[in-house]
């Protein structure tokens with residue numbers, strides 16, 4: 001191992017909203033709501049401390065997601081640390097469609113890379129994106145978590161790639177987070193193996209329009225957020241979310257399911273619309289308008 005026991009690494013990773021309606025498994029947006037994780041190599045054993053979201057539920061053993069991602073990255077780097085200590089300060093809610101698992105995976109990989117001498121040379125940013133996406137199973141949360149802003153991700157020969165764009169400043173993302181969870185695994189299991197050609201064509205057109213709408217033509221956002229590939233199929237796993245999306249869209253707001261739900265995202269066109277959306281939130285749902293995270297995942301310590 002090429003690191004010393006007294007050199008902790010601290011990383012900050014943002015929440016993300018994937019799909020954005022028609023961009024299933026491709027589009028994603030980074031939001032200014034962050035987890036922070038600190039890792040240290042020790043003489044032996046495993047010590048995992050968790051404060052905040054998931055603190056009551058997540059395992060403190062080898063199955064912990066941040067640790068599993070660290071192990072995968074250490075394996076890529078050909079390193080085996082004698083022991084590890086992790087401190088997790090979680091602020092991203094779990095199982096809500098705000099990219100908590102992608103954030104945990106990105107944190108783990110960046111921590112492992114940061115703990116190894118010349119880690120950045122041995123595992124470059126493209127390799128981190130590919131490894132994290134492989135781990136998560138799709139790249140649409142991982143890409144904005146790493147790069148910040150709006151990202152369009154795709155996969156070539158099994159390796160994820162992404163481009164980043166800045167969001168038009170008139171767009172105000174509003175998230176409505178319910179008090180219950182939905183698992184991504186279940187939501188993906190509800191998707192059919194094939195869809196009608198007309199639905200695929202409709203959604204491809206809207207996804208292309210959505211990139212234009214989010215980067216300069218926000219007046220097109222309502223039409224641009226229509227999807228026929230995934231949201232309706234997932235209704236049995238999150239009926240309340242689908243009902244809220246429908247109600248908000250009847251009022252003219254560009255509402256979609258965030259990631260695999262059940263959070264609802266509205267890409268409001270300015271503060272006035274954002275305020276109206278706040279007023280339409282069902283009782284018990286937490287509404288906020290987090291800024292867009294433009295920087296993506298950052299190593300905070302050691303400063304670099």
Ligand SMILES: Nc1ncnc2c1ncn2[C@@H]1O[C@H](COP(=O)(O)OP(=O)(O)OP(=O)(O)O)[C@@H](O)[C@H]1O
Pocket residue numbers: 016018035054058064065066088090093094095096097098099100101102104141182183184185258259260261
């Ligand atoms: N910080 C974390 N530490 C440990 N495990 C985590 C962490 N974040 C997420 N997980 C694991 O991932 C699960 C949530 O993943 P899931 O993919 O279902 O939802 P999500 O990532 O929050 O939402 P989405 O993928 O739709 O944006 C949690 O139940 C937990 O097992």
Ligand SMILES: N[C@@H](CCO)C(=O)O
Pocket residue numbers: 018019024025026138140141184187188230259260
């Ligand atoms: N594209 C993914 C995002 C959630 O991880 C899905 O909708 O299943």
